[in-house]
Structures are given as C-alpha cells and as structure tokens.
C-alpha cells in the first residue's frame with residue numbers, strides 16, 4: 001500500500017490504523033451473519049454504522065497510543081541531534097567543542113528495540129565524531145607548533161618530543177638527509193642512536209619509504225631511568241614532502257604500539273614534512289648567505305660575526321684567542337699575467353691550504369679579494385705564530401696548474417693575540433694584526449710578523 005512508502009510516517013500510521021479499524025468495522029456485520037446473527041439486524045444501517053464508527057474509533061485510539069509512546073522518544077532523539085548539530089556549527093568557528101562532548105550530549109535511551117538501536121547508533125556516531133575531532137585537533141596543534149619553527153635542530157627536538165607525548169614511545173630519534181648525508185638532528189631516550197644510521201635495515205628502508213616495524217641495531221637501547229632495555233616495538237615512519245623522502249622518525253617502546261597510535265602517527269608526520277622542508281631550505285639559505293661562493297669559506301660578514309661570538313666565549317672561559325691575517329703577495333701581477341680565472345684557481349687552492357692547516361674549532365673566512373683571516377680560539381701568540389708559519393710554508397709550496405703554467409704564490413701574514421697583546425675586542429685586534437701584516441709586506445713579503453707594530457693601536 002502507498003502509505004508504506006509515505007514520507008510522513010505518523011500520517012501513514014494514522015491512515016493505516018484508521019483504515020484497518022474501518023475495514024474491521026465494515027467486515028464485522030458479515031462475520032456476525034456468518035456467526036448466526038440475523039442478516040436483517042447485522043446488515044441494518046444502524047448496526048453497520050455502529051461497527052464502522054467503532055472501527056474508526058479503535059483505529060484512532062491505536063494511532064493515538066502509538067504516537068504517544070513513540071513520538072516523545074523520537075523528539076528527544078531529534079532534539080539532542082539538533083543541539084549537537086548547532087553546537088558543532090558554533091564550535092567550527094569558536095573552537096569550543098565542550099558542548100559536543102559525548103559525556104554531555106549522549107542519549108540515555110533505555111529501549112531494547114529499534115529505538116534503542118537508533119539511540120546507540122547516534123551515541124556511537126557522536127563518539128566517532130568526537131574522536132575524529134580530537135585527532136584533527138592534535139594534528140593541528142602539532143602543525144601549528146612546528147610551523148613557527150625554522151631552526152632545524154629546535155624543530156626536530158620539538159617534533160620528536162610531541163610525537164613521543166602523543167604515542168606510547170619511550171624514546172626516539174629523527175633522521176634527516178642533509179647535504180647528501182644522513183644525520184640525527186634530535187634523539188631522546190636512546191643510547192647510541194648514531195648506530196641506526198649504519199643499520200642495513202635503514203638502508204633497505206630508503207628503497208621503499210613506508211611505515212614499518214624496525215629492528216634497532218643491538219647497541220641502540222632505550223634509556224630508562226634506572227636501567228637500559230631493548231624495546232619490544234620500534235616504528236620507522238617516513239617524513240616526506242611532495243613525495244620526496246626527507247628523513248625518518250624512529251619511535252621505540254617497551255610494549256607494542258596500539259593500532260590507534262600507528263594510525264595517528266603518519267597523519268601527524270604529514271605536517272612535519274612541510275615544516276622540515278622549510279627549515280632545511282632556511283638552513284641552506286643561511287649557509288649560502290654565510291659562505292663565500294668562490295672558496296666555500298665563511299664570507300666577511302658571517303666571519304666577523306663569528307669573531308664576535310668567539311671573543312665573547314673566550315672571555316667567559318678566560319682563554320686566549322689569536323687572529324691571523326693572510327694576504328697573498330703580488331696577486332694583481334698574477335691576475336694580470338695569467339688572467340682572472342687563473343687568479344681564481346689560486347685563491348681556491350690558497351683557501352684549501354689555509355683550512356687544512358687549522359684545527360677543528362678554528363674559524364676561517366675570506367675577508368676580501370686575496371685576504372683571509374683565521375681565528376684561533378685557545379691559541380696564544382706562540383701557537384698562532386707557529387700555525388701562521390705553517391700556513392706560509394704550505395702556501396709557498398703549493399702549485400696550481402693553469403693552461404700549461406705552474407703557478408705558485410706566497411703570502412704575508414700578521415698575527416695578534418687577545419692575551420699577549422692585552423686586547424679584548426675585534427677592532428683593535430684586527431688593527432694590530434693588520435699593521436703586522438703591513439710590516440710583513442714592507443719587510444719583503446712571504447713572512448710572518450707576530451710582534452711589534454703596537455703603535456697602530458694608538459692611532
């Protein structure tokens with residue numbers, strides 16, 4: 001019948017019940033005749049009218065009863081749903097989801113029939129929406145926290161600590177590819193994390209960058225406060241940007257990661273790819289801005305900044321610092337004779353010779369055209385002079401082949417030292433070293449001067 005398919009369930013129910021009542025009322029006189037009531041009485045207009053009216057009334061009452069039982073419950077259900085919908089509308093703009101909390105909005109329907117099923121389904125839907133919102137909120141918070149970070153090291157540390165906080169991990173590390181090498185910019189709670197870089201399993205993982213379970217090399221253990229342990233579950237999650245593998249997040253836990261965590265982590269890491277890519281670009285730009293493009297040494301601007309930093313540091317540590325100025329001799333003549341490109345090759349070689357003579361922790365910059373400065377923290381004037389002499393000698397020995405010519409160059413060098421010359425700031429230190437360089441030039445070039453010329457400070 002058409003009312004089965006009606007859009008108005010209660011109207012259809014009313015039609016159905018009343019029609020059934022009237023039909024029963026209509027059939028009743030015939031049944032009465034069959035049961036022995038005289039046809040004259042049973043089919044009389046009064047009898048038929050009464051049975052029809054009775055059928056109509058019973059149908060109507062049935063409908064009223066059904067409607068009274070079912071409608072309030074349905075109204076409660078729809079009322080709650082409307083409340084949650086409008087709370088969600090609001091929350092989308094205000095960010096306050098407390099009104100949509102399942103604890104507040106759940107339906108407490110006791111019925112064990114279809115109505116109870118509807119309420120249960122509604123409650124389950126509410127829970128699912130709430131859980132989805134919580135995941136979205138976590139991912140958004142994670143991305144917001146990271147997007148403001150451009151320093152690669154700080155970003156990696158922060159990302160790792162958030163990932164550990166949002167998972168059951170006891171320790172972990174971030175592995176990144178930087179200038180063609182795999183490095184670990186952040187690690188927490190792991191003993192000897194560097195061993196991961198040599199792991200064949202990691203090398204194999206690079207081939208197919210996907211989330212996987214991972215066996216840590218034996219020496220990598222989790223550092224619990226009172227003991228070290230081998231984790232029972234380790235996740236290796238790729239960090240990608242536009243499909244390109246930037247690195248990996250390694251998370252290690254004492255007990256297996258839950259399904260929820262293994263599903264949440266890749267979503268969180270999606271945003272990390274963008275943030276790390278920005279930080280890597282920033283890092284590259286900073287490096288490019290700090291370097292002299294011809295020699296790859298620090299440029300003057302960045303080198304002088306480093307000098308200020310080193311001076312501040314040696315003052316705190318009460319150690320000396322020597323500054324060496326190296327100026328190639330008769331470089332103009334070399335350029336004029338063999339050409340600018342030949343001059344460039346000699347500059348590149350000179351830069352590498354000077355760098356090779358220095359220790360880790362020393363700083364070297366190209367200060368100007370054919371002038372280099374080396375900063376030696378911790379060196380007194382004797383150390384400085386010794387290194388300067390080695391630089392002079394190595395430069396004089398080095399040869400550069402250019403278009404069939406073997407070129408060589410000498411250098412004049414001046415040195416000053418914070419402790420021996422009783423200087424503490426960059427300007428007088430540079431001035432004194434420069435005046436000694438001048439003395440080396442005027443003394444005949446190809447020599448080191450480490451004393452005298454103090455009068456330059458007075459000017």
Ligand SMILES: Nc1nc2c(ncn2[C@@H]2O[C@H](COP(=O)(O)OP(=O)(O)OP(=O)(O)O)[C@@H](O)[C@H]2O)c(=O)[nH]1
Pocket residue numbers: 294327328329330331332333335339340341342343344347368369370441445
């Ligand atoms: N090939 C090349 N030459 C450069 C570069 N920068 C500066 N120069 C040249 O270096 C030369 C420096 O000349 P000067 O300052 O007169 O010094 P010098 O000829 O070395 O003489 P002394 O220092 O007195 O021994 C100039 O001819 C510059 O053009 C560079 O990047 N490449």
